[in-house]
Amino acid sequence: MVVKDGRTPRERYRTQVRAEIKERAREQIATSGASGLSLNAIAKQMGMSGPALYRYFAGRDELITELIRDAYGSLADAFRAAAASGADLHGLGAALRAWALDDPQRYFLVYGTPVPGYHAPDDVTTIASEIMAVLLDAVRIPDGPAADAGAAGPLEAHLAEHRRWAGDHPADPAALRRALSFWTRLHGVLSLELAGHFTGMGFDPAVLYGAELERLAPPRATPAPHR
Amino acid sequence: MVVKDGRTPRERYRTQVRAEIKERAREQIATSGASGLSLNAIAKQMGMSGPALYRYFAGRDELITELIRDAYGSLADAFRAAAASGADLHGLGAALRAWALDDPQRYFLVYGTPVPGYHAPDDVTTIASEIMAVLLDAVRIPDGPAADAGAAGPLEAHLAEHRRWAGDHPADPAALRRALSFWTRLHGVLSLELAGHFTGMGFDPAVLYGAELERLAPPRATPAPHR
């Protein structure tokens, strides 16, 4: 039996159960961290026996890898959506922050402490470079006088020579540098904030984030609304 | 029996064994991450039975907390040593990077993914604010024309009103901002680098780090050598 969308009921059921397993896994990670993820606990929560999960995932590792993949994917989606609606660097920065705050453990899945032995599968690194591609596209658009306009220090020279990424993208070293600074500075604020290193300091990390963003990309006269 | 330094042989032995336990724990964390730390494995490695460790630590949690405390302490020491030998912001940045690269897992113990339930004990947060105090001292010294000299945006205003940290330190909002930017930007590069997010990009993170540092603190004519 095949229904309109070309998928049998069994297939639909499968993806549905897979989705619920991942949902429960995310809840568990949010509560006790990625290291506290337990297949048996997920099964119990769903009212099934432990071994049943092996119909849907080859094992614990595959489930975690899938969650990491999804996390990367959701950031890429958020970035692409922002870019598609005409967002400039400011908009991308806001999208990054919104994505991070929306689910801190998802953020840590991607940018948190790596487990020493683990190597991300190829498609994950592919998604990562897609994210950088969106950023490089946005950074190319001149949106006002950049604070570092015209600067050509040792980093620019180094990038011009040694970068092995962003293959078919413009080689303007100043743009590459702006993209990298965007990335590192915003992650600097975000990771410290989400890890709680600003608690007790009394100021709002959002303001600090906004100030860093301002330095990187002074907003245009008319900031782009969506579409 | 009491020897010259006022400590009995038993006390000396105790601290020695404690030190070895922590050393083995660090090795284990370096190999398999903090979540892979096992008391029994440490004991076996030291040629003792598992329960013996309970003479030295109340349990696994206390051992981990102690390691985190040590990690904070070693950064504070590195910072204080740099400051004492006359280092400017540039020197502090170099000290931070050296400390981080020397033992990445130690870095993650402090700045890595927090485990959701955990709350750092008071003395750890005390050390954290000592680190910030050293930074604030260094940032006060004018070491050349800062890129953001005279800037007084919304962040400066916000800090002037809302900061609840660095109690008896100068309230100059520009200095506070410089300290915060120093902190977030350098950690941005470091955390992404140590988590491996630059691998495959072909450039040297050290150059990027140096460039960010340059922006924050243009070196004086004669950079301060140690002492």
Place this chain on the structure above:
DNA sequence: TGTACATCAGTGAACGCGCGTTCACTGATGTAC
């Protein structure tokens, strides 16, 4: 439409493991008189 067969989700028992932690104990080291 009904029957025979194939697919596949889920179960329950079991395996082996390592974990943190407790407990009563032995034996060596140090202390007091």
Place this chain on the structure above:
DNA sequence: TGTACATCAGTGAACGCGCGTTCACTGATGTAC
């Protein structure tokens, strides 16, 4: 100096637990003729 006692490091057995994973199976759902 020798003897009686106290301190304390370390042992071995045991407890209870939850983990990931395998296996042979039952029973429901779907497919082919």
